[in-house]
Amino acid sequence: MFSITVGDDGEIHLSGRFDASRVEQAEAIFSRVTSTCRVDFSDLQYISSAGLGVLLKTQKRLSTTGQSLILVHMNKLVRDVFHIARFDLVFQIDEEQGPHLKMS
């Protein structure tokens, strides 16, 4: 299961598994973002390279107007993937640790 929702404060909340079959669903939300926005990863168990691609594409678009995504509350496994991708160089990642989620 994957879900993406936008809170009243504009924060994007990801939950479940963000894989290649969820790209369209996620892009429908991310493509509407036009200013700096927090993305809450606390309920995200898994992200694949397809999910990373959606985030990078959004970050590239926002950077042209000086805006950005701020990624918060990643679990350790997701954060490890971001570090291997060296996304810590191109995203602001809030290092405060999110819940340690088991794969299910």
Place this chain on the structure above:
Amino acid sequence: MERTFKRALAALDEVFGFLDEALSGCAADAGSAYAVNFAVEEFFTNMVKYEPEGDHLVTISVRREANRLIVRMVDTGVQPFDITNAPAPDLSDSLNDRPVGGLGIHISRELLDSVTYDYGEGQSTITFVKTLET
């Protein structure tokens, strides 16, 4: 454990269902399970992307030997595509230079111990090994 899937993006949920079952059967830890899911998704979606035509099948097997997981993916009726020869992606800090694609194979190889590719008679075989983390 071994199962065969249609080579299509729509089969991905079924692939993950199989991996959950197979990895629990191998008593895989969460980190190793993540790595296997990530790599299988990457290689499977590559197979779909480069050979979208036809009704060909992909067979995936998962087994445990001592403290290592060994995963094999066999794709039939295809041209050779050696993922181990994929060029390294640009990992610079410049957003402009970062391509949106091409990261997945690199990350998969970093997460795994080894990845090998074999080709013969229209069949691609990817075999990878992941040592359990706990």
